Amino acid sequence: MVIDISEKVLIITLLIFAVLTASFTFTHNMQLSNFLELEQVDTTENVERVQNAVSARQGYINYVVQDWACWDDTYQFIEDGNQQYIDVDLQNETLAGIRINVMLFVNDSGDLVYAKSVDVNSAEEKPVPQGLLKMIEDGTLLTKGEDDLISGIVLLDEGPMLIACHPILTTKYEGPSKGTLIFGRFFDNFLLESFKDVTRSSLSMYRTDQEMPPDFQKEFRKFSETPDKILVEPLSKDRVAGYFELRDISGQPALIVRADFPRELYLHGERTLNYMYLFLLFTGLLTGIGVKFAFDRLFISRLVEIDDFVTKVRSEKDLSKRLSLKDNDELYRLSREINGMLNEIYLAEQELKAQEREKKVLLDSLNELVVFVNPEMRIIWANKAALKHMQVSLEKAVGIFLKATPDTSSPLVEYPQLEQVFMTGEKKSGEFTSKDGRIWFFQAIPVADENGKIIGVMETCRDITESKKAEQLLHEKQIAEVANRTKSEFLANMSHELRTPLNSIIGFSDLLYEKVYGEINEKQIKAVGNISRSGKHLLNLINDILDLSKVEAGKLELDYKEFELAGKLSTIKNLLSPIADRKRIEIKIDVDKNLTTIRADEARFVQILYNLLDNAIKFSQESGLVKVEAKKKGDLVEIMVKDNGIGIKAEDQHKLFKPFSQVDPFSSKKFQGTGLGLALVKQIVNLHGGSVWFSSKIGEGSTFAFTIPINGDERDSDNSEVKSLNGTETVEDPDL
Structure with missing residues (x-):
């Protein structure tokens, strides 16, 4: 059976429409399934924000109980139960202020020393929940050692409660443990409403030990199979819910929480897909009809098109x-x-x-001078670069004897001996310096025909003057770097040699000062004290030089470990408090609640903060304020040290962070210093893969800040920088 072209077009059009319809239907269903998956992912992320809010509240209680439990006053209170501690620190308003419902002090024998329960909203005293007292009696809430911590949820008759238990230690986190401090916060409607405000979601919560609505019971049974997983279920056509469970301190399910959200993403996607599906079907139908009609109408025109085409080619050639x-x-x-x-x-x-x-x-695109000459040494062809160098056009150059070109000093004729290439048939290359002082690299390559006969030579010349200069500069730079490393290694070795006798001087002078070898008079005591202080000052200077030299010599290695940030800042504050107290300077520390621990070189971190805080105190006015702020920025921790001291002049700011460079020689007489502190800060921060910057206004004070990775485990200082911020303008330090 013969099928004409029109019938072929009809069959193909119908087949294409059928395939498109099937493809659109399959794609519609697949995309709708994708929107369901996107809704699942979006709901899970929203529920995770609720979980994070609950975890943050539990973390806050853990932090507060640790702060109170590791306090010398609390340690003493467990021993003597002094009333002053109760009157000053255990007021109802105090508990309400830190948003804690219950505070229980238990000694190491398991006896309740003191208990208080308040309403956090009204600060009104309430009875202590009997369930907590029973848990103390059976030891459930008692810590077993100095490192033990109990944290989680307990279900009481009065309602669920977030609980945190910490061993009672000294301010320096030392034992032995005197007992357990217990803080609790009811997981009530007020707390649930605060989570709603923070996460902008609709929340419902039920206890697992009480009757729950059917949807909660259904999800609770699923949690037994998939614990610690967020379960997402549609509530209706318009809303979707995410469920998660909260476990008590023994690890058993305590609460089921539901967060429900509008199904905007899925409904919008479904409507869009339906419109697209109908539009594509309609478009496919119209397209099929149009194609069929076009093929029927335009078939005969193809014969006319072929005839017109042949006629046109023949006429236009x-x-x-x-x-x-x-x-x-x-x-x-x-x-x-x-x-x-x-x-x-x-x-x-x-x-x-x-x-x-x-x-x-190809040859005109080259920057090299290229000339092709025949065995008679006459130019056959030259590229643009060669013609420009010889100051002649191609028409005039062709046929000219090479050594008779207008520019007789050209590198094309000044040095290469092309006669030898024609005689030997071997390629020749080398470097030479022309009369004008430029250095050239030349090549002369013989060109042979099919029989091996040399028919010409392709000569190229390239100006390599700048590259030679660059090689010389690189060589000089390498020599300078070797000299700098040698200097750093020498300083490091000399610092070691100087520390040994200095330690002896300091040690023996301290023994004389303490009269270990016998009585000495007052003038001798004063002189020995001066020797000790001067020796210690010189030893600190040598230690700074040693650290700086180690960095420059590439020998300083970081010992990464994880440590608690707030505690470390408090330790540094305590070290410098005596210096600050002499000037009646207040030191404030503000740590982002999301920051708990960081991973860095603990000793070097202390060295950075000590130098910055010591400088801030040194250059602050009497009765001033020095503030330390720690914030989380992505995967970095940013720490800022602010003072309201004398400030730094704009013309002196370029001296900062340079070894042995002090801002003002007159100030250096008033404020002791060597100029090495900030240089070490910069180098140590760089080794951590961080950056340093500062801002300062004369008479208003200065701010020094730095960032390092929160979880650092390798050094990367290639991108580190130091910035000077004057007002709103950023000035890059050219030495960094």
Whole structure:
């Protein structure tokens, strides 16, 4: 059976429409499934924010109980039960202020020393929940050692409660433990409402030991199979809910929490897909009808098109034109043969032109001077660079004897001996300096025909003056770097040699000062004290030089470990408090609640903060304020030290962070210093892969800040920098 072209078009159109319809239906269902998955992921992320809010509240209680439990006053109160501690520190308003409902002090024998329970909203005293007292009696809430910590939820008759228990230690986190301090906060509607405000979600909560609505019971049974997983279920066509469980201190399920959200993402996606599905079906139908009609109407026109095309090519003699190929029939084969014939004629014509054009384009694109000469040393061809250098056009250059070119000092004729290349048939290359002082690299390559006879030489010359200068500069830079490393290693070795006798001087002077060897008079005591203080000052200077030299010599290695940030800042504050107290300077520490521990070199971290805080105290006015702030910025911790002291002049700020460079020689007489502290700060921060910056206004004070990775485990200082912020303008330090 013979099928004409019109029938073929109809069958193909129907098949295409059927395939498109099936594809659209499959794609619609698949995309709808994807929107369900996106809704699941989005709901899970929203529920995780609720979980994070609950965890943050539990973390806050853990932090507060640790702060109270590791306090010398609390340690003493467990021993003597002094009333002053109760009157001053255990007021109802105190508990309400830190948002704690219950505070229980238990000694190491398990006896309740003191208990208080308040309403956090009204600060009104309430009875202590009996359930907590029973847990103390059976030891459930008692810590077993100095490192023990109990944290989680307990279910009481009065309601669920977030609980935190910490061993009672000294301010320095030392034992032995005197007992257990217990803090509790009811997980009530007020707390639930605060979580709603923070996460902007609708929350519901039920206890697992009481009757729950059917949807909560259903999800609770699923949690037994998939614990610690967020379960997402649609509540209705318009809302979707995410469930998660909270466990008590023994690890058993305590609460089921539901956060529900509008199904905007899924409903919007479903509507969009439906519209697209209908639109594509309608478009496919119209397209099929149009294609069928077009093929029926335009078939005969193809014969006319072929005839017009052949006539036009013959009249215009344009062999680059081609017939468009349509369908697999006689007209298609005829068009293909016509195109093939034209293509062969066109390629033969273009091949000759392309050979000459490719050679010219390729060689003209080179920056090198290129000349091709024949055995009579006459120029056959030259590229643009060579013609420009010889100051002659190609038409005038062709046929000229090479050594008779207008520019007789050209590197093309000044040094290369092309006669030897023609005689030996071997390539020749080398470097030479022309009369004008430029350095050139030349190559002379013989060109042979099919029989091996040399028919010419391709000569190239390239100006390498700048690259030679760059090589010289690199060599000088390497020499300077070797000298700098040698200096740093020498300083490091000398610092070690100086510390040994200094330690002896300091040690023996301290023994004399303490009269270990016998009584000495007052003048001798004063002189020995001066020797000790001067020796210690010199030892600190040598230690700074040693650290700086180690960094410059590449020998300083960081010992990464994880430590608690707030406690470490408090330790540094305590070290410098005596110095600050002499000037009646207040030191405030503000740590982001999201920051608990960081991973860095603990000793070097203390060295950084000590130097910055010591400088802030040193240059602050009497009765001033020094503030230390720690914030989390992505995966970095940012620490800022602010003072309201004398400030730094703009013209002196470039001296900061340079070894042995002090801002003002007159100030250095008033404020002791060597100029090494900030230089060490910069180097140590750089080793941590961080950056340092500062801002300062004369008479208003200064701010020094730095960032380092929160979880650092390798050094990367390539991108570190020091910035000076004057007002709102950022000034980069060119020495960094």
